[in-house]
Amino acid sequence: MNINVVMIENLDEKAPFIIQKQMIFYGRTHLIQVNNTFYLTVGMNKTEKTMEDIRFLGGETRKAIDTYDITSVSINFDRLFKHYTSYSNKDIVVSFMEGWYLAGYSFLTYQMREPEHEVSLQLGTQAYEYYAEVARVRANAVCIARDLCNEPANKLTPNTYVKKIRSIFHDSPVHVEILESEEDLLKHGLEATAIVGKGSSRSPKFAVLTLKNSNASHIGLVGKGVTFDSGGTNSKIASDIGEMKMDMGGQLLSLEQ
Structure with missing residues (x-):
């Protein structure tokens, strides 16, 4: 299943579905189907606008995606750019994708379970894909640190x-x-x-x-x-x-x- 991620800030924004009040709440996600197309709305309505807020939105998006059997995700960053005008497009995409990758972390070293399937990401441009790779490298460093902290003391001497x-x-x-x-x-x-x-x-x-x-x-x-x-x-x-x-x-x- 493919899903389109749509950022929502205001009730009067244009969308292929009716925007309800709860959809604009910061960090709130909703899955909507219109005909044969699926949309995941992510609320952005928040007065304070920091890089950590963007990172949080990326994490909440990933958590919502992981609850469904999704193979492909399309993310449009245009509304993020419009909402967070104090930051460059690069900083916004990197921060959002850092949150995305960090939210997908699990310590599975000692668990017997099937590996989760990879979700194909469609980010719009090669530049955004490069920014996402920068975020992935940074998040991977954090995840290595998390793995080491989570190791039992009798294993990590x-x-x-x-x-x-x-x-x-x-x-x-x-x-x-x-x-x-x-x-x-x-x-x-x-x-x-x-x-x-x-x-x-x-x-x-x-x-x-x-x-x-x-x-x-x-x-x-x-x-x-x-x-x-x-x-x-x-x-x-x-x-x-x-x-x-x-x-x-x-x-x-x-x-x-």
């Missing part, structure tokens, strides 16, 4: 994390250096990392990623990458245990940049 980092940047211009021994850590002044790591049966690692793509001033990003942080000898309360594996989120933010 410092050793396996290092392997994943090397795999991610294999055949890329990013140079990966791993400080693995206590001697290396202390040599580089990383006393805290070495001392905290002594509390675990898994020795700590320190990843240094270098991308030499410019002669401009160096920019350094530092992120905490503790794969399982119990706050000492499990000093956290039981309700926090499920989030201990996510204490590496800071490093993942640095990683995806």
